[in-house]
Amino acid sequence: MTARWVPAGGVVERVASTRLPTEYGEFTAYGYRTARGVDHLALVRGEVAGGEVAGGGDDVDGAGTLVRLHSECLTGDVLGSLRCDCGPQLRLALAMIAEAAKGVVVYLRGHEGRGIGLAAKLAAYALQDDGHDTVDANLALGLPADARDYSDAAAILTDLGVGKVRLLSNNPAKAAGLSEGGIGVVGLEPLVVPANPENAGYLATKRDRFGHILPTR
């Protein structure tokens, strides 16, 4: 077991690494623990360490490593909920990164419900069934519209030796959060999955109120 504290951005300790064969391909899984006791997971494909120092270094082609920051979503990722696009996005990202020569999926625990937690997200869903959109439902509960922080993700990437990324996301706030944590974001690559009748309104709100890069229909 190796332990390493990374002061840049968040503070994470690498507590484990192991082989993780999946239906998409084999990854190396790294377990990280934060000072707040939250465990995150990084799934790494290929040789990502070194050669990609933000701002230049010896990053020969400047392309950056393909990275997905995935916010935990029990209902979408595990239970197949149609209320969001999280599950299909996670599976698409795993497939894309498994196909790439190198890449990382950082699975961020503590991000459930855009950081408000699972039970509060379910309460927000109930309000959405009464007519609130996904932003106003959080606010009506007295909670932030989006409480997520990306400093742990930046610290994990730093620990992995990844300084420059092509980010698989529709959310510009994720790119900004990584940049604030010292990671160079050289590209924001959309991760668009087909909408369904249950999540069409949610996706439209993400586009219109959070500025997500999503198609207009």
Ligand SMILES: Nc1nc2c(ncn2[C@@H]2O[C@H](COP(=O)(O)OP(=O)(O)OP(=O)(O)O)[C@@H](O)[C@H]2O)c(=O)[nH]1
């Ligand atoms: N509060 C709240 N959280 C939600 C809702 N639907 C999904 N989530 C959570 O939102 C998070 C995912 O955020 P999204 O806004 O869907 O997408 P994103 O991660 O910001 O952007 P992408 O990188 O493009 O996926 C997960 O933690 C989900 O649990 C909702 O209606 N209300």
